[in-house]
Amino acid sequence: MTVPLSRPLVLDPAGADPCAHCDARHASVCNAIPDSDMARLATTAVVVEAAPGTTFINEGDAAGCFFNITRGTAKLFKLLPDGRRQITGFVGVGHFLGLAVSDTYAFSAEAIDHVRFCRFSRTRLRALLDEYPLMEKRLLEVASNELVAAQEQMLLLGRKTARERLASFLASQSRLGVSCQHPRQRFALPMTRGDIADYLGLTIETVSRTLTKLRSEGLIEIPSTTEVVIRAPAALERLAAGAA
Amino acid sequence: MTVPLSRPLVLDPAGADPCAHCDARHASVCNAIPDSDMARLATTAVVVEAAPGTTFINEGDAAGCFFNITRGTAKLFKLLPDGRRQITGFVGVGHFLGLAVSDTYAFSAEAIDHVRFCRFSRTRLRALLDEYPLMEKRLLEVASNELVAAQEQMLLLGRKTARERLASFLASQSRLGVSCQHPRQRFALPMTRGDIADYLGLTIETVSRTLTKLRSEGLIEIPSTTEVVIRAPAALERLAAGAA
DNA sequence: GCCCGGCGTTGACGCAGATCAAGGCAGGTG
DNA sequence: CACCTGCCTTGATCTGCGTCAACGCCGGGC
Numbered sequence: 001m002t003v004p005l006s007r008p009l010v011l012d013p014a015g016a017d018p019c020a021h022c023d024a025r026h027a028s029v030c031n032a033i034p035d036s037d038m039a040r041l042a043t044t045a046v047v048v049e050a051a052p053g054t055t056f057i058n059e060g061d062a063a064g065c066f067f068n069i070t071r072g073t074a075k076l077f078k079l080l081p082d083g084r085r086q087i088t089g090f091v092g093v094g095h096f097l098g099l100a101v102s103d104t105y106a107f108s109a110e111a112i113d114h115v116r117f118c119r120f121s122r123t124r125l126r127a128l129l130d131e132y133p134l135m136e137k138r139l140l141e142v143a144s145n146e147l148v149a150a151q152e153q154m155l156l157l158g159r160k161t162a163r164e165r166l167a168s169f170l171a172s173q174s175r176l177g178v179s180c181q182h183p184r185q186r187f188a189l190p191m192t193r194g195d196i197a198d199y200l201g202l203t204i205e206t207v208s209r210t211l212t213k214l215r216s217e218g219l220i221e222i223p224s225t226t227e228v229v230i231r232a233p234a235a236l237e238r239l240a241a242g243a244a
Numbered sequence: 245m246t247v248p249l250s251r252p253l254v255l256d257p258a259g260a261d262p263c264a265h266c267d268a269r270h271a272s273v274c275n276a277i278p279d280s281d282m283a284r285l286a287t288t289a290v291v292v293e294a295a296p297g298t299t300f301i302n303e304g305d306a307a308g309c310f311f312n313i314t315r316g317t318a319k320l321f322k323l324l325p326d327g328r329r330q331i332t333g334f335v336g337v338g339h340f341l342g343l344a345v346s347d348t349y350a351f352s353a354e355a356i357d358h359v360r361f362c363r364f365s366r367t368r369l370r371a372l373l374d375e376y377p378l379m380e381k382r383l384l385e386v387a388s389n390e391l392v393a394a395q396e397q398m399l400l401l402g403r404k405t406a407r408e409r410l411a412s413f414l415a416s417q418s419r420l421g422v423s424c425q426h427p428r429q430r431f432a433l434p435m436t437r438g439d440i441a442d443y444l445g446l447t448i449e450t451v452s453r454t455l456t457k458l459r460s461e462g463l464i465e466i467p468s469t470t471e472v473v474i475r476a477p478a479a480l481e482r483l484a485a486g487a488a
Numbered sequence: 489g490c491c492c493g494g495c496g497t498t499g500a501c502g503c504a505g506a507t508c509a510a511g512g513c514a515g516g517t518g
Numbered sequence: 519c520a521c522c523t524g525c526c527t528t529g530a531t532c533t534g535c536g537t538c539a540a541c542g543c544c545g546g547g548c
Binding site: 436437438448449452456469 | 524525526527528
């Protein structure tokens with residue numbers, strides 16, 4: 001699964017694929033590292049490719065590494081002993097995994113499509129942060145914003161109806177890559193219905209039924225199972241917010 | 245509500261009350277700041293007291309400040325327009341609020357008992373972080389660990405039964421202040437049943453009924469509504485983990 | 489072409505937890 | 519003291535979503 005490091009794309013946005021949603025190369029934490037140092041960094045990191053369905057982080061395993069996604073989309077999840085699964089997030093290019101200081105990973109990560117990521121040892125990360133304080137600043141920003149998103153998701157899981165959860169999900173998916181442009185009307189859903197269900201705390205059947213209902217009401221269109229068109233963005237947003 | 249700053253307890257553990265759970269004065273981010281600088285810092289921060297029930301952060305308000313709790317317990321929550329509420333966390337001495345860079349607060353905060361906190365302007369925080377890189381390191385650690393806790397809570401809200409949620413809640417409450425000692429058998433619940441319900445994504449009635457059931461099964465005792473005794477810690481942990 | 493397995497949709501039914509309702513208890517107030 | 523108000527508990531009933539089941543579609547292997 002490990003491929004030789006052919007070029008210094010460590011934490012480098014130039015090495016990342018363009019954002020699937022807006023064709024821009026997202027600025028990343030890497031901006032904190034001068035180009036001249038990238039090559040040197042490359043000697044201590046490993047670039048890895050993960051095929052769809054590959055689990056590349058296992059909850060409970062010794063947490064020795066820190067990851068930076070440079071291509072594709074992965075899902076993060078936690079499992080209960082009997083198999084119940086909660087997906088805590090879908091992460092794309094530029095995301096960081098394994099930040100928390102802990103002996104073991106607190107979640108698993110599985111590639112949805114073809115994923116590439118850059119892996120550092122934790123000790124190497126520490127050295128990196130010491131050397132580039134700007135990087136630490138960016139990471140703090142990133143973590144803080146993820147915390148805000150996590151709280152929003154708690155509101156969804158704890159208090160929203162199935163209908164509102166789907167509306168929230170679709171609205172947020174349409175806003176992916178919002179830094180580049182406004183919400184898109186049409187977009188792809190790379191994940192399965194099962195993934196969506198486990199992300200929203202529902203069952204596959206409820207997700208399917210609710211999407212069908214939203215379609216029959218004219219709020220959305222579903223040209224294929226992996227594609228959605230928002231027909232009534234304002235109504236969807238209102239629904240997502242818990243009004244109406 | 246604002247009281248004059250009588251002594252330099254800004255971010256200072258010596259200024260904070262002992263931890264309610266273990267009588268220790270928790271080390272905090274402040275360790276990153278030499279004592280000799282504390283007095284100077286004091287000139288730029290405000291110490292505030294909030295009586296029980298006081299809302300001292302309002303979701304949606306302009307987010308100008310950064311908070312450090314130095315006494316008491318507060319609840320953080322988000323509201324839907326029709327009044328549904330999700331409590332995203334209970335925070336005690338040493339906790340930080342308002343880290344995320346955003347125009348507005350993403351949550352509200354309300355004092356449960358008598359709360360004291362220290363407030364900085366965001367620009368002052370930035371200066372502080374520049375001056376004390378160690379503080380930034382600590383904040384990143386704190387945020388990362390909160391992220392892990394948030395993911396655990398998502399698992400609870402999305403996939404656990406009422407019974408498992410209560411068991412998880414009681415188990416984690418018994419572990420509060422675990423840095424000082426092992427889980428306690430007996431501890432206080434400063435929050436109401438309504439708060440617990442809104443934290444666990446349940447109703448008051450379900451919380452009450454489930455606690456009664458756990459009691460009748462001999463897993464816990466409830467000497468008063470604000471106090472709990474764990475009788476079968478292992479069984480409770482198993483239940484919380486989703487086994488059994 | 490055929491078969492097969494994974495994914496999605498739809499329908500019938502059941503249940504965990506929400507809702508509605510009534511009453512108990514402790515603390516505060518005049 | 520009586521009264522009130524907020525919090526908690528308990529019971530009866532309801533319902534949104536889960537569970538179980540059947541079937542259709544599509545893509546891959548041969």
